[in-house]
Amino acid sequence: MPFTAYDSETCSIARTLALVGDRWSLLVLRDVASGVRRFDELAGHLGIARNVLSERLRRLTDAGLLERVAYRDEGVRARHEYRLHGPGRELVVILAAFLTWGDRHLAGPEGPPALLRHADCGAPVHLTLSCDEGHDLGPRPRLRLEPGPGSRPRP
Amino acid sequence: MPFTAYDSETCSIARTLALVGDRWSLLVLRDVASGVRRFDELAGHLGIARNVLSERLRRLTDAGLLERVAYRDEGVRARHEYRLHGPGRELVVILAAFLTWGDRHLAGPEGPPALLRHADCGAPVHLTLSCDEGHDLGPRPRLRLEPGPGSRPRP
Protein backbone atom coordinates (compact mmCIF):
# COMPACT_ATOMS: atom_id res chain seq x y z
CA MET A 1 0.00 0.00 0.00
CA PRO A 2 1.67 3.22 -1.07
CA PHE A 3 2.15 6.11 1.27
CA THR A 4 -0.14 8.25 -0.87
CA ALA A 5 -3.11 6.05 -0.01
CA TYR A 6 -2.98 7.41 3.55
CA ASP A 7 -4.31 10.69 4.75
CA SER A 8 -1.60 13.30 4.87
CA GLU A 9 -3.09 15.27 7.74
CA THR A 10 -3.44 12.38 10.17
CA CYS A 11 0.32 11.89 10.35
CA SER A 12 1.96 13.04 13.57
CA ILE A 13 4.32 15.23 11.61
CA ALA A 14 1.39 17.04 10.03
CA ARG A 15 -0.46 17.33 13.34
CA THR A 16 2.55 18.74 15.11
CA LEU A 17 3.19 21.16 12.28
CA ALA A 18 -0.42 22.30 12.45
CA LEU A 19 0.25 23.26 16.05
CA VAL A 20 3.71 24.83 15.91
CA GLY A 21 4.58 24.84 12.20
CA ASP A 22 4.13 28.50 11.44
CA ARG A 23 6.89 31.03 11.12
CA TRP A 24 6.93 32.14 14.75
CA SER A 25 5.75 29.50 17.20
CA LEU A 26 9.01 27.59 17.44
CA LEU A 27 10.96 30.81 17.82
CA VAL A 28 8.65 31.87 20.62
CA LEU A 29 9.20 28.51 22.27
CA ARG A 30 12.95 28.81 21.77
CA ASP A 31 12.97 32.16 23.51
CA VAL A 32 10.71 31.04 26.33
CA ALA A 33 12.92 27.98 26.81
CA SER A 34 15.90 30.32 26.98
CA GLY A 35 14.42 32.44 29.71
CA VAL A 36 12.74 35.17 27.64
CA ARG A 37 9.35 35.03 29.28
CA ARG A 38 7.69 38.41 29.09
CA PHE A 39 5.64 39.90 26.32
CA ASP A 40 7.76 42.95 25.67
CA GLU A 41 11.01 41.03 25.84
CA LEU A 42 9.71 38.50 23.36
CA ALA A 43 8.38 41.16 21.01
CA GLY A 44 11.64 43.07 21.17
CA HIS A 45 13.95 40.13 20.76
CA LEU A 46 12.05 38.31 18.05
CA GLY A 47 10.97 41.33 16.04
CA ILE A 48 7.51 39.81 15.81
CA ALA A 49 4.46 42.02 15.44
CA ARG A 50 2.75 42.39 18.79
CA ASN A 51 -0.63 41.23 17.62
CA VAL A 52 0.89 38.11 16.13
CA LEU A 53 2.85 37.44 19.31
CA SER A 54 -0.31 37.90 21.32
CA GLU A 55 -2.18 35.41 19.16
CA ARG A 56 0.65 32.87 19.24
CA LEU A 57 0.99 33.04 23.01
CA ARG A 58 -2.72 32.43 23.35
CA ARG A 59 -2.66 29.47 20.99
CA LEU A 60 0.34 27.88 22.63
CA THR A 61 -1.17 28.46 26.06
CA ASP A 62 -4.52 27.02 24.99
CA ALA A 63 -2.70 23.99 23.60
CA GLY A 64 -1.04 23.48 26.98
CA LEU A 65 2.49 24.07 25.73
CA LEU A 66 2.95 27.25 27.71
CA GLU A 67 1.56 28.38 31.02
CA ARG A 68 0.87 31.89 32.16
CA VAL A 69 2.36 32.51 35.54
CA ALA A 70 1.68 35.56 37.67
CA TYR A 71 4.69 37.32 39.11
CA ARG A 72 5.27 40.55 40.88
CA ASP A 73 8.35 42.71 40.87
CA GLU A 74 8.71 45.07 43.78
CA GLY A 75 6.69 48.21 43.58
CA VAL A 76 4.98 47.15 40.39
CA ARG A 77 1.59 45.66 39.93
CA ALA A 78 1.22 41.92 39.36
CA ARG A 79 1.90 40.75 35.83
CA HIS A 80 2.38 37.41 34.22
CA GLU A 81 4.95 35.63 32.22
CA TYR A 82 5.07 32.53 30.07
CA ARG A 83 6.84 29.28 30.77
CA LEU A 84 7.15 25.98 29.04
CA HIS A 85 4.57 23.61 30.37
CA GLY A 86 3.82 19.92 30.11
CA PRO A 87 4.27 18.67 26.57
CA GLY A 88 5.88 21.96 25.66
CA ARG A 89 8.97 20.93 27.61
CA GLU A 90 9.42 18.04 25.21
CA LEU A 91 9.42 20.34 22.23
CA VAL A 92 13.00 21.26 22.97
CA VAL A 93 13.97 18.05 21.21
CA ILE A 94 12.52 19.50 18.01
CA LEU A 95 14.42 22.72 18.66
CA ALA A 96 17.58 20.69 19.16
CA ALA A 97 17.01 18.99 15.80
CA PHE A 98 16.69 22.34 14.04
CA LEU A 99 19.72 23.66 15.83
CA THR A 100 21.84 20.65 14.91
CA TRP A 101 20.87 20.81 11.26
CA GLY A 102 21.40 24.55 11.05
CA ASP A 103 24.79 24.31 12.76
CA ARG A 104 25.92 21.72 10.24
CA HIS A 105 24.63 23.40 7.11
CA LEU A 106 24.01 27.05 7.64
CA ALA A 107 26.71 28.19 10.04
CA GLY A 108 29.40 30.52 8.78
CA PRO A 109 33.15 29.99 9.22
CA GLU A 110 33.01 31.50 12.72
CA GLY A 111 31.19 28.46 13.96
CA PRO A 112 27.73 27.87 15.36
CA PRO A 113 25.85 30.94 16.53
CA ALA A 114 24.45 29.17 19.57
CA LEU A 115 25.43 26.26 21.76
CA LEU A 116 23.08 23.90 23.46
CA ARG A 117 24.28 22.52 26.75
CA HIS A 118 23.00 20.21 29.40
CA ALA A 119 21.79 22.56 32.11
CA ASP A 120 22.97 20.20 34.87
CA CYS A 121 26.52 19.42 33.77
CA GLY A 122 27.22 22.08 31.15
CA ALA A 123 28.34 19.62 28.48
CA PRO A 124 27.27 20.12 24.87
CA VAL A 125 24.31 18.09 23.79
CA HIS A 126 23.75 15.96 20.71
CA LEU A 127 20.90 14.12 19.14
CA THR A 128 21.18 10.54 17.94
CA LEU A 129 18.78 8.52 15.93
CA SER A 130 19.01 4.82 16.53
CA CYS A 131 16.86 1.82 15.89
CA ASP A 132 15.58 -0.71 18.38
CA GLU A 133 18.13 -3.20 17.06
CA GLY A 134 20.78 -0.86 18.39
CA HIS A 135 22.17 0.42 15.10
CA ASP A 136 23.28 4.01 15.17
CA LEU A 137 21.80 5.60 12.08
CA GLY A 138 24.15 8.55 11.75
CA PRO A 139 23.26 11.94 10.32
CA ARG A 140 21.76 10.65 7.08
CA PRO A 141 19.64 7.76 8.23
CA ARG A 142 17.91 5.47 5.80
CA LEU A 143 14.35 5.46 7.04
CA ARG A 144 10.98 4.24 5.99
CA LEU A 145 7.77 5.92 7.07
CA GLU A 146 4.85 3.55 6.99
CA PRO A 147 1.24 3.66 8.10
CA GLY A 148 0.72 2.75 11.75
CA PRO A 149 -2.27 1.60 13.78
CA GLY A 150 -3.80 5.08 13.91
CA SER A 151 -3.55 5.68 10.18
CA ARG A 152 -6.53 6.49 8.02
CA PRO A 153 -7.09 6.02 4.33
CA ARG A 154 -7.13 9.15 2.30
CA PRO A 155 -10.60 10.67 2.15
CA MET B 1 24.96 38.29 29.07
CA PRO B 2 21.29 37.56 28.60
CA PHE B 3 19.99 35.68 25.62
CA THR B 4 18.07 38.75 24.48
CA ALA B 5 21.32 40.59 23.85
CA TYR B 6 21.97 38.29 20.89
CA ASP B 7 20.48 38.53 17.46
CA SER B 8 17.49 36.25 17.12
CA GLU B 9 17.89 35.64 13.40
CA THR B 10 21.48 34.49 13.53
CA CYS B 11 20.57 31.41 15.56
CA SER B 12 20.66 28.13 13.67
CA ILE B 13 17.10 27.42 14.69
CA ALA B 14 15.96 30.68 13.11
CA ARG B 15 18.04 30.11 9.99
CA THR B 16 16.71 26.63 9.50
CA LEU B 17 13.16 27.82 10.06
CA ALA B 18 13.67 30.55 7.48
CA LEU B 19 14.44 27.79 4.98
CA VAL B 20 11.86 25.14 5.80
CA GLY B 21 9.69 26.73 8.46
CA ASP B 22 6.61 27.52 6.42
CA ARG B 23 3.41 25.56 6.44
CA TRP B 24 4.32 23.20 3.59
CA SER B 25 8.04 22.67 3.14
CA LEU B 26 8.47 20.01 5.80
CA LEU B 27 5.42 18.14 4.55
CA VAL B 28 6.80 18.21 1.03
CA LEU B 29 10.07 16.84 2.37
CA ARG B 30 8.23 14.18 4.36
CA ASP B 31 6.43 13.02 1.24
CA VAL B 32 9.53 13.08 -0.91
CA ALA B 33 11.37 11.13 1.78
CA SER B 34 8.53 8.61 1.72
CA GLY B 35 8.74 8.03 -2.01
CA VAL B 36 6.19 10.55 -3.24
CA ARG B 37 8.35 12.20 -5.87
CA ARG B 38 6.21 13.53 -8.67
CA PHE B 39 4.41 16.82 -8.91
CA ASP B 40 0.91 15.48 -9.35
CA GLU B 41 1.30 12.88 -6.63
CA LEU B 42 2.55 15.50 -4.21
CA ALA B 43 -0.21 17.94 -5.09
CA GLY B 44 -2.85 15.22 -4.73
CA HIS B 45 -1.57 13.76 -1.50
CA LEU B 46 -0.78 16.97 0.32
CA GLY B 47 -3.75 18.98 -0.85
CA ILE B 48 -1.42 21.88 -1.53
CA ALA B 49 -2.21 24.44 -4.20
CA ARG B 50 -0.21 23.69 -7.34
CA ASN B 51 1.36 27.11 -7.61
CA VAL B 52 2.48 26.92 -4.01
CA LEU B 53 3.89 23.43 -4.53
CA SER B 54 5.70 24.65 -7.61
CA GLU B 55 7.26 27.50 -5.72
CA ARG B 56 8.26 25.29 -2.75
CA LEU B 57 9.89 22.70 -4.97
CA ARG B 58 11.88 25.41 -6.65
CA ARG B 59 13.01 26.90 -3.36
CA LEU B 60 13.99 23.57 -1.89
CA THR B 61 15.78 22.60 -5.07
CA ASP B 62 17.61 25.94 -5.22
CA ALA B 63 18.64 25.45 -1.61
CA GLY B 64 20.13 22.06 -2.51
CA LEU B 65 17.75 20.04 -0.34
CA LEU B 66 16.05 18.39 -3.28
CA GLU B 67 17.32 17.41 -6.68
CA ARG B 68 15.36 17.14 -9.88
CA VAL B 69 16.06 13.84 -11.56
CA ALA B 70 14.98 12.98 -15.08
CA TYR B 71 13.22 9.66 -15.47
CA ARG B 72 11.39 7.97 -18.26
CA ASP B 73 8.56 5.49 -18.02
CA GLU B 74 8.12 3.28 -21.07
CA GLY B 75 6.29 4.86 -23.94
CA VAL B 76 6.10 8.21 -22.22
CA ARG B 77 8.26 11.20 -22.71
CA ALA B 78 11.03 12.01 -20.25
CA ARG B 79 9.91 13.76 -17.11
CA HIS B 80 11.53 14.51 -13.84
CA GLU B 81 10.98 13.79 -10.21
CA TYR B 82 12.29 15.13 -6.92
CA ARG B 83 14.55 13.38 -4.48
CA LEU B 84 16.18 14.30 -1.23
CA HIS B 85 19.65 15.55 -1.88
CA GLY B 86 22.71 16.38 0.18
CA PRO B 87 21.78 18.23 3.37
CA GLY B 88 18.14 17.45 2.66
CA ARG B 89 18.79 13.86 3.65
CA GLU B 90 19.72 15.02 7.12
CA LEU B 91 16.44 16.82 7.54
CA VAL B 92 14.76 13.52 8.28
CA VAL B 93 16.10 13.89 11.82
CA ILE B 94 13.90 16.96 12.17
CA LEU B 95 10.97 15.02 10.74
CA ALA B 96 11.66 12.25 13.23
CA ALA B 97 11.57 14.78 16.06
CA PHE B 98 8.17 16.07 14.93
CA LEU B 99 6.89 12.55 14.53
CA THR B 100 8.05 11.49 17.98
CA TRP B 101 6.47 14.46 19.65
CA GLY B 102 3.21 14.10 17.74
CA ASP B 103 3.03 10.40 18.53
CA ARG B 104 3.42 11.11 22.22
CA HIS B 105 1.03 14.01 22.49
CA LEU B 106 -1.39 14.11 19.61
CA ALA B 107 -2.08 10.49 18.75
CA GLY B 108 -5.52 9.08 19.45
CA PRO B 109 -6.24 5.88 21.35
CA GLU B 110 -5.68 3.81 18.21
CA GLY B 111 -1.98 4.54 18.39
CA PRO B 112 0.42 6.42 16.20
CA PRO B 113 -0.73 7.15 12.65
CA ALA B 114 2.67 6.43 11.17
CA LEU B 115 5.70 4.37 12.10
CA LEU B 116 9.26 5.22 11.34
CA ARG B 117 11.54 2.28 10.75
CA HIS B 118 15.14 1.70 9.93
CA ALA B 119 15.07 0.93 6.21
CA ASP B 120 17.85 -1.63 6.53
CA CYS B 121 16.63 -3.76 9.44
CA GLY B 122 12.97 -2.75 9.77
CA ALA B 123 13.19 -1.95 13.48
CA PRO B 124 11.41 1.13 14.86
CA VAL B 125 13.56 4.16 15.31
CA HIS B 126 13.92 6.51 18.24
CA LEU B 127 15.63 9.76 18.94
CA THR B 128 17.75 10.33 22.00
CA LEU B 129 19.25 13.50 23.31
CA SER B 130 22.39 13.02 25.32
CA CYS B 131 25.23 15.18 26.47
CA ASP B 132 28.92 14.71 25.89
CA GLU B 133 29.30 13.56 29.49
CA GLY B 134 27.14 10.60 28.54
CA HIS B 135 24.00 11.52 30.45
CA ASP B 136 20.81 10.51 28.75
CA LEU B 137 18.57 13.54 28.96
CA GLY B 138 15.21 11.83 28.48
CA PRO B 139 12.17 13.37 26.85
CA ARG B 140 12.13 16.55 28.93
CA PRO B 141 15.75 17.57 28.92
CA ARG B 142 16.96 20.48 30.99
CA LEU B 143 18.90 22.51 28.48
CA ARG B 144 20.59 25.83 28.23
CA LEU B 145 20.97 27.67 24.94
CA GLU B 146 23.86 30.08 24.99
CA PRO B 147 25.64 32.25 22.45
CA GLY B 148 28.34 30.43 20.50
CA PRO B 149 31.37 31.59 18.48
CA GLY B 150 29.23 32.63 15.50
CA SER B 151 26.81 34.70 17.56
CA ARG B 152 26.20 38.37 16.93
CA PRO B 153 24.96 41.07 19.23
CA ARG B 154 21.50 42.31 18.51
CA PRO B 155 21.53 45.11 15.97
Place this chain on the structure above:
DNA sequence: GCAGCTGGGTTTCAGAACGCAACCTATCCG
Protein backbone atom coordinates in the same frame (compact mmCIF):
# COMPACT_ATOMS: atom_id res chain seq x y z
C1' DG C 1 -4.79 63.64 43.32
C1' DC C 2 -3.48 63.70 38.97
C1' DA C 3 0.12 63.32 35.13
C1' DG C 4 3.07 60.28 33.39
C1' DC C 5 5.37 55.84 32.82
C1' DT C 6 5.30 50.85 31.96
C1' DG C 7 3.91 46.15 30.85
C1' DG C 8 0.73 43.85 28.36
C1' DG C 9 -1.89 43.80 25.31
C1' DT C 10 -6.12 45.16 21.15
C1' DT C 11 -7.49 47.64 16.91
C1' DT C 12 -6.97 49.09 12.35
C1' DC C 13 -5.54 48.83 7.87
C1' DA C 14 -2.32 47.85 3.97
C1' DG C 15 0.37 44.39 1.75
C1' DA C 16 2.03 39.66 1.17
C1' DA C 17 0.97 34.84 0.96
C1' DC C 18 -2.22 31.30 -0.11
C1' DG C 19 -6.02 28.49 -2.45
C1' DC C 20 -8.73 27.51 -6.48
C1' DA C 21 -9.65 26.91 -11.01
C1' DA C 22 -8.52 27.61 -15.63
C1' DC C 23 -5.21 27.49 -18.95
C1' DC C 24 -0.79 26.14 -21.38
C1' DT C 25 2.55 22.93 -23.53
C1' DA C 26 5.34 18.97 -24.86
C1' DT C 27 5.21 14.39 -26.02
C1' DC C 28 3.43 9.92 -27.00
C1' DC C 29 -0.27 6.80 -28.61
C1' DG C 30 -3.77 5.40 -31.74
Place this chain on the structure above:
DNA sequence: CGGATAGGTTGCGTTCTGAAACCCAGCTGC
Protein backbone atom coordinates in the same frame (compact mmCIF):
# COMPACT_ATOMS: atom_id res chain seq x y z
C1' DC D 1 -4.69 14.31 -36.70
C1' DG D 2 -6.97 14.07 -32.02
C1' DG D 3 -6.75 12.81 -27.37
C1' DA D 4 -4.36 11.81 -22.93
C1' DT D 5 -1.17 13.08 -19.44
C1' DA D 6 2.59 15.13 -16.48
C1' DG D 7 4.07 19.21 -15.07
C1' DG D 8 3.56 23.22 -14.60
C1' DT D 9 1.89 28.90 -15.07
C1' DT D 10 -1.62 32.63 -14.76
C1' DG D 11 -5.29 35.31 -12.69
C1' DC D 12 -8.11 36.44 -9.15
C1' DG D 13 -10.32 36.50 -4.70
C1' DT D 14 -9.61 35.39 0.33
C1' DT D 15 -6.87 34.92 4.33
C1' DC D 16 -2.87 35.82 7.10
C1' DT D 17 0.83 38.90 8.56
C1' DG D 18 3.17 43.25 9.91
C1' DA D 19 3.46 48.14 11.45
C1' DA D 20 1.87 51.43 14.08
C1' DA D 21 -1.44 53.58 16.75
C1' DC D 22 -4.23 53.14 20.56
C1' DC D 23 -5.97 51.41 25.20
C1' DC D 24 -5.86 50.32 30.07
C1' DA D 25 -4.55 49.37 34.82
C1' DG D 26 -1.71 50.41 38.56
C1' DC D 27 2.31 52.52 40.52
C1' DT D 28 5.16 56.73 41.48
C1' DG D 29 6.67 61.37 41.76
C1' DC D 30 5.16 65.97 42.48
